[in-house]
Amino acid sequence: MAVSKSKRGLKTQKLILQTAKEFFYEKGYEKTTIKEICEKIDIRTGNLAYYYKTKDDLVKAIYDDLFLESYTFVSTHLEHKTSALERNTINSLVDFRARLRDKNTTRFYLDNLKKKQLSLYLDNNLIRFVRQFITELKLDISEKELQDILYAEYGLRRELTIRMIENPEENDFWDYFTTINIFRCRLYKIDENLMRAFLFNAMEFERKNDFSQIRLLI
16 A cells, blocks of 8 residues: 555655754754755755755754653653643753753754854743743733743843853753743742742652653754
């Protein structure tokens, strides 16, 4: 029985993305080219462009993949009912651990952070939770205020992440992770004690669950 066109397309798309991850891991963002990805899997650049028009589109798809994998893992391993804010905190932990999994992955993530137009996309999936917890906590925030808050949160997260990666001996991961989450509480005027409880639960989640198989690249 012939494989359907849609199934072949999904297989090709998956192969492109996996090959891109391997090249990004070995060579980094800047040195990886669309041409060599195509040569590796023996397809034309026009065929690749059907799925991913640019190298940045490949990168965005990689972060989308990570979000889906980490979200699924957290959802299936939580031992108790959680609020949107707590789920976001735990999901962020799993996601960031994957982005900083090893030297090559961290280098790739840092390159993405420093490319401003691309870095704006990196937290898009994590921000999906924001509207959920705003509704759940009945926060009185207008759309304009929300955009300003997101911009401030994005800026701090980006700068602190770059600083932590570039000066690992001076920056502990949990200090960094606590800082960005407490700052979030102050921006949204959420009780910091509530967040500290969620951070403790996130630490417990990490202690009880091995999610080392969740990776940004390979």
